[in-house]
Amino acid sequence: MTTRYDLAVIGAGPAGLAAATLAAKRGVSTVLLDEQPAPGGQIYRAITQTPVRNPSVLGSDYWHGADLVGPFRDSGADYLPGSTVWSVSRGLEIGLSREGAARLLPAKHIILATGALERPFAIPGWTLPGVMGAGAAQILLKTSGLVASGNVVLAGTGPLLWLLAWQYLRAGARIDTILDTTPRENWRQAMPHMTEFLRSGYIGKGLKLLLEVRRKVKVIGNVSALRAEGDGRVQSVVHRQGDGAEARLPADTLLLHHGVVPNINLANAIGCAQNWDEGQRCWVPTVDDWGATTVEGVSIAGDGAGIAGALAAEHRGRLAALDALHRLGRIDRAERDRDAAPHREALDRAQRGRVFLDTLYKPARDFRVPQDDTIVCRCEEVTAGQVREAVKLGCSGPNQTKSFLRCGMGPCQGRLCGPTVTEVIADARGVSPAEVGYYRLRPPVKPITLAELASLPKSEDEINAVLHH
């Protein structure tokens, strides 16, 4: 194994696996770094290890992940699972922790394939034990075959909400009620994009899944307000349908989900420029057609460069890898463009219907911009009302409210509050989120221990000793 790789890929989801596979197969010294013990990312989490062996539970789209792992294993790329990447410098040195020791690993080109995070869903009571993201529930199912027991309520909107419901039912778990927060007017706005969606190939699968869930679970639509209540843990979910009266459901577990947003933390901390995507209502790193960021030597592939889904992610991974080959001087521009053609076509197909989904499942304002008494920053327990007060005093963006209120300063580095704080400030000021900006995120983007930092080795031998033990 070499110490300075030509290409380092961070994240072993579909984009990272595809990128590393293509690059390594074409002779580039490649390393794939991933935080998890096994490849797959979130969408194909635990694909090689899941105890859920009945293929009909997680579905054929999940098992497609296995088709990416095999070729990766044969590609010749080095693979360092269990690596937490906490920093990337402008000099393309990757700070990583593995098995309790921290090291700096240099590379000539870096592809970030850090995927997506669930959009924070701040409702009153969302910090109660028993309330969790649907994505977290899905990870427990994939990695451990665990499902929530007792009264389970799912609330929110978006394709993954329905997918989780379907997987839960397939796994034999019970879901009491789905509280669908998709605003009615979204349907009207999404209609113009329906034709494209009908050509997407998702429609058949999606409808089948929806109908199966609806047959088995009570779905309450047009939910306009949500609140988790309980003494010490969630016991009930209070909700309102449209302008109707409040109603209460018993709940031992409340799973919340209203879409995913790019996991931009590492790109942001590196200093890659980002822009506000109004359609997806989230910050997206600024990239070109190949995923190249504004920082030399750093590209992004997959949902981390804007949400487009798992299939699109693998094609984006291959495009980013071809561009890396070109930038590393292995292929010329013409070869890159020629070899990219089939992947571009496949990417176009995979992205068909995305606008329809984005429009239909755009969360309602009231769920993106919580009321005053709702906690937005869980780490520092800062409410939406405190953020609004700070805006009144003259804090005009998330970095000022961060310095003033500490919101976003906790260990999660804004993953659980960033999008909400941006929306609350923008709403309070009556301007676009693009104008209020986002947190300047700081390394380490994942916590490291003082011991790891104190023992950071400087010599190549020491670095090798850690990587190879």
Place this chain on the structure above:
Amino acid sequence: MPEPATSQPDVIVIGGGLHGCSAALHLSLRGAKVLVVEKDYIGRHASGVNAGGVRQLGRHVAEVPLSVASMALWHRIAELVDDDCGFESHGQIKVAETEAELDQGRARVAQLNALGFTHEEVADRAELRRLVPAIADHCVGAVVSRRDGAAIPYRTTFAFKRKAESLGARFAEGAAVTRVARSGTRWRVETADGGRFEAPVLVNCAGAWAGRIAAQLGEPVPLEVIAPMLMITARMPPFLKPVVGATGRTLSFKQFPNGTVLIGGGLLGRAVPDENRTELDYAKMSVNARTVWDLFPNMRGATIVRAWAGIEGRMPDDIPVIGPSGTEAGVFHAFGFSAHGFQLGPIVGRILADLITDQTTDLPIDAFRIQRFRQTAVAA
């Protein structure tokens, strides 16, 4: 386009850091109309992201009178800015790890006593342990300044701004100065966003960028742009009240009321001032972590959650430039605080107001004259 005559300021302050905001506040208290021109937003750089140390301990002797006067203001900070700025006074301590280091401390205290200052005192092994129970066994003593403490930097800078604003000062944020030039008896300031301002008096509080302003005024200075690094841990059980430094190593160490621990002391990353950006140097941060490892055994399981660096100006002699321009009438400087300007903020604003409204001040500022760099700047 010039400002309408009715809103023409008496003083234009360049730079919305703590010193600029403090100058604006003290000038406003004396009835001057002040405009602060800030290229980013108030407290964006060193003033908002520093370690927050409010320290007389260990200062250059030339700074001591100012620091002592500033400390008096800190202990009544809410009277000045209507906000306590998160200021807490649990003392600052410089730990000696060897007898030789403690001897250095004794000599320092004797030197200050001879000058008439009594705020620093020597603490023996037992007193050090009383003040800092978590300190490592090998430490033999310390120098202590008991009225010192720490405050929250952004909140402090923001409080000075808001108080100044309430007294009539105006703040133009997002306004990067592109040109300063004399226009008759007035100073004309042009900003990148198209702003054109004029006033008879100009104050340069532009921090890391102040050297550029000074150069435009015909008095270049050897200001070095630096990026002191800081890191902070996840919450720990409470174990420390004072701010702790070390005699033989670079360290500033303190625990916030919420349990998080700030580790800094001035090890430098790399500043890229034109991009408002800094780069961290992990090898140096590793040294800092090692120091904490050695001095605070209870920190060995701590988790680092965030690290950053501010952008700051440092002078070759590590003391600031404070006072009137050496070349132009109606121009005053306060910059180059060399990574220890936060505590001086309240008093330096008052000194600038003294100089501008009374042409003199009762505090000794000769050591900070900009003229001291005439030779070196020419040589450079």
